[in-house]
Amino acid sequence: MSNYTPAAPGARSQIGLALGWRSTKRKQMRRIKQRYGDDCGIACVAMVAGVPYAQAAEKFSLKPNGSRLTNTKDLITALRLLGVSVEGDHLEPLPKQSYRWRAALREDECVAILKSPTRKNGKWHWRVYDPVRDRVVDPKDRPYQRLRATSRLRIRSA
Numbered sequence: 321m322s323n324y325t326p327a328a329p330g331a332r333s334q335i336g337l338a339l340g341w342r343s344t345k346r347k348q349m350r351r352i353k354q355r356y357g358d359d360c361g362i363a364c365v366a367m368v369a370g371v372p373y374a375q376a377a378e379k380f381s382l383k384p385n386g387s388r389l390t391n392t393k394d395l396i397t398a399l400r401l402l403g404v405s406v407e408g409d410h411l412e413p414l415p416k417q418s419y420r421w422r423a424a425l426r427e428d429e430c431v432a433i434l435k436s437p438t439r440k441n442g443k444w445h446w447r448v449y450d451p452v453r454d455r456v457v458d459p460k461d462r463p464y465q466r467l468r469a470t471s472r473l474r475i476r477s478a
């Protein structure tokens with residue numbers, strides 16, 4: 321037997337209003353593809369801010385070696401320059417088990433940029449959680465890797 325009780329109809333709308341969202345009828349996030357192998361952070365910022373890739377890319381500075389790799393500070397700076405409110409100035413860890421980190425995202429009902437370690441050279445990949453579709457949106461072209469999210473950057477709803 322399960323102790324699961326489904327939420328009442330309209331419960332998500334009431335939660336959204338309680339969180340201060342102007343409208344509970346949020347639009348589905350538009351997927352923006354990364355253009356190079358190392359610019360997933362730029363594409364994620366563009367998705368969250370709702371701006372074209374080129375406009376988001378202007379907010380980042382290329383590294384001396386020409387790399388487009390981004391860290392948390394780069395993402396936060398670019399989001400704030402684009403007028404997006406970010407909760408805190410660091411990543412928040414997520415539970416290790418897949419079903420638990422997904423449940424934590426559903427519970428919050430807020431947009432988040434997810435950090436997922438890849439299996440190559442200790443690098444990571446950025447993806448976005450879209451609460452409207454209850455889906456992780458990957459800026460990378462297929463085939464997608466099934467990556468576990470280890471931490472998130474919460475985006476405030478306005």
